[in-house]
Amino acid sequence: xxxxxxAWRYLREGDNWTGAGGMANLLNQQLLLTITAxxxxxxxxxxxxLWLGHxxxxxxxxxxxxxxxxxxxxxxxxxxxxxxEWPGTQSFGPYGRAGLATLIAxxxxxxxxxxxxxxxxxxxxxxxxxxxxxxxGMTGPQQFFRVELPLAMPLVMSxxxxxxxxxxxxxxxxxLVAGPGLGRVITDGFFRxxxxxxxxxxIVVALVALVLELLAAGVQRLVDPTRRGGSSPNREVGMSVxxxxxxxxxxxxx
Amino acid sequence: xxxxxEAGTQVLTSAAGPSCYSRLTNEWICGQxxxxxxxxxIDATVQHIWITVVSVLVGLVIAFxxxxxxxxxxxxxxxxxGITTGIYTIPSLALFPLMVPFTGLTSTTVVLGLALYAxxxxxxxxxxxxxSVPDEVxxxxxxxxxxxxxxxxxIELPLALPVVMxxxxxxxxxxxxxxxxxxxxxxxxxxxxxKDGVSTNFRAELLTASVICVLLAVLLDVALVGAQRxxxxxxxxxxx
Numbered sequence: 001x002x003x004x005x006x007a008w009r010y011l012r013e014g015d016n017w018t019g020a021g022g023m024a025n026l027l028n029q030q031l032l033l034t035i036t037a038x039x040x041x042x043x044x045x046x047x048x049x050l051w052l053g054h055x056x057x058x059x060x061x062x063x064x065x066x067x068x069x070x071x072x073x074x075x076x077x078x079x080x081x082x083x084x085e086w087p088g089t090q091s092f093g094p095y096g097r098a099g100l101a102t103l104i105a106x107x108x109x110x111x112x113x114x115x116x117x118x119x120x121x122x123x124x125x126x127x128x129x130x131x132x133x134x135x136x137g138m139t140g141p142q143q144f145f146r147v148e149l150p151l152a153m154p155l156v157m158s159x160x161x162x163x164x165x166x167x168x169x170x171x172x173x174x175x176l177v178a179g180p181g182l183g184r185v186i187t188d189g190f191f192r193x194x195x196x197x198x199x200x201x202x203i204v205v206a207l208v209a210l211v212l213e214l215l216a217a218g219v220q221r222l223v224d225p226t227r228r229g230g231s232s233p234n235r236e237v238g239m240s241v242x243x244x245x246x247x248x249x250x251x252x253x254x
Numbered sequence: 255x256x257x258x259x260e261a262g263t264q265v266l267t268s269a270a271g272p273s274c275y276s277r278l279t280n281e282w283i284c285g286q287x288x289x290x291x292x293x294x295x296i297d298a299t300v301q302h303i304w305i306t307v308v309s310v311l312v313g314l315v316i317a318f319x320x321x322x323x324x325x326x327x328x329x330x331x332x333x334x335x336g337i338t339t340g341i342y343t344i345p346s347l348a349l350f351p352l353m354v355p356f357t358g359l360t361s362t363t364v365v366l367g368l369a370l371y372a373x374x375x376x377x378x379x380x381x382x383x384x385x386s387v388p389d390e391v392x393x394x395x396x397x398x399x400x401x402x403x404x405x406x407x408x409i410e411l412p413l414a415l416p417v418v419m420x421x422x423x424x425x426x427x428x429x430x431x432x433x434x435x436x437x438x439x440x441x442x443x444x445x446x447x448x449k450d451g452v453s454t455n456f457r458a459e460l461l462t463a464s465v466i467c468v469l470l471a472v473l474l475d476v477a478l479v480g481a482q483r484x485x486x487x488x489x490x491x492x493x494x
Contacts, residue, residue: 080461165343199355202348
């Protein structure tokens with residue numbers, strides 16, 4: 001495993017981390033790309049998906065967008081954007097060369113998991129809960145913000161978590177069109193037959209992916225309202241207790 | 255070199271009217287490209303198909319015993335699911351280099367890498383499929399004296415098929431898309447054409463390869479839906 005020791009040597013050398021093309025810089029670039037693309041996808045996808053879920057319509061659209069999205073290779077999409085006149089290979093702020101093209105491709109890539117999960121999450125709120133909320137005289141927005149959204153939160157978050165890790169992983173592909181991010185280390189290593197470098201880059205990318213996954217799992221646990229009351233055995237109890245907004249109007253009516 | 259290229263474009267433009275690919279005209283849609291580079295496109299498509307199909311099959315072959323193991327030993331279930339999910343978080347562009355020390359710059363690297371990704375989806379859907387088999391069906395089969403093996407292959411597996419096939423469709427479609435990344439080690443099927451299109455700024459090649467890629471995903475998906483209908487005739491009878 002000569003290549004692995006070469007990779008280790010590459011990782012230990014400080015020079016490889018610093019500077020404009022250093023791994024620290026590329027790591028920042030890729031994190032920035034990931035977070036921006038995810039934020040943009042959330043801003044576009046979540047309102048639409050949650051609204052469709054609330055109405056109970058457009059499920060066909062939400063699910064099919066996801067399926068078609070999966071069939072389009074991100075690499076192909078990115079390549080098309082880079083070769084097109086706009087956005088092309090122009091550098092975009094701190095994102096580097098082909099930054100805008102990469103951002104657009106990644107945002108489109110992040111949409112399917114967010115939309116599908118958010119839609120399904122709102123749809124899967126038990127109908128009896130929904131009906132009792134309506135029976136208590138809640139208006140549409142009240143029903144949505146006080147009942148459906150809190151109950152849908154865990155599943156919505158799992159979609160966001162999936163999107164985060166997938167966007168990070170896919171952002172490396174930008175390097176195949178000489179774009180920004182840590183993938184550059186991998187492709188440079190390969191094209192110059194410096195496999196140690198390529199593998200060093202791969203190790204860093206994979207490690208950060210695992211860290212992001214763990215962080216996202218932690219956040220997901222934090223925002224899950226059904227876990228606040230206790231562990232899973234009394235999950236059902238926790239669900240009704242965990243939504244005090246349902247109880248308060250009930251008192252008022254009674 | 256430049257002289258030759260210029261002469262080439264002149265010959266092309268004068269011979270066949272406005273050719274849609276050359277250094278000067280670089281159009282997205284170009285029928286001339288399709289006829290001129292027919293063999294190249296077919297080769298790339300064939301490579302793409304076999305890499306995808308072999309990867310998904312290898313994934314299925316590994317996933318099946320893992321799913322059976324996870325079902326029999328519940329303690330192993332979270333471990334198996336955890337490991338396969340962990341693999342899924344490794345970016346494809348990183349997974350291929352990580353495998354190169356073991357498999358070299360061969361198609362094995364791509365096939366095994368893609369099989370590992372398919373594994374995540376397939377193990378989950380196999381387990382879900384087995385879970386979807388009604389308990390009373392299993393009980394009556396056991397009461398009829400079915401052995402464990404016969405129960406699995408005659409009752410549980412066929413009944414799990416709709417759920418498993420749904421997972422297989424997802425795995426296949428995403429594998430078609432991921433295969434393009436294999437161009438990193440020169441085994442990316444249509445991805446090789448896309449990579450070449452980017453480096454030479456060749457729009458017709460790029461768009462053609464991308465469109466074929468999406469068409470392949472749709473065609474394989476339709477083929478799997480057809481296979482599912484043939485293999486599970488009872489689901490149709492119930493609905494009718």
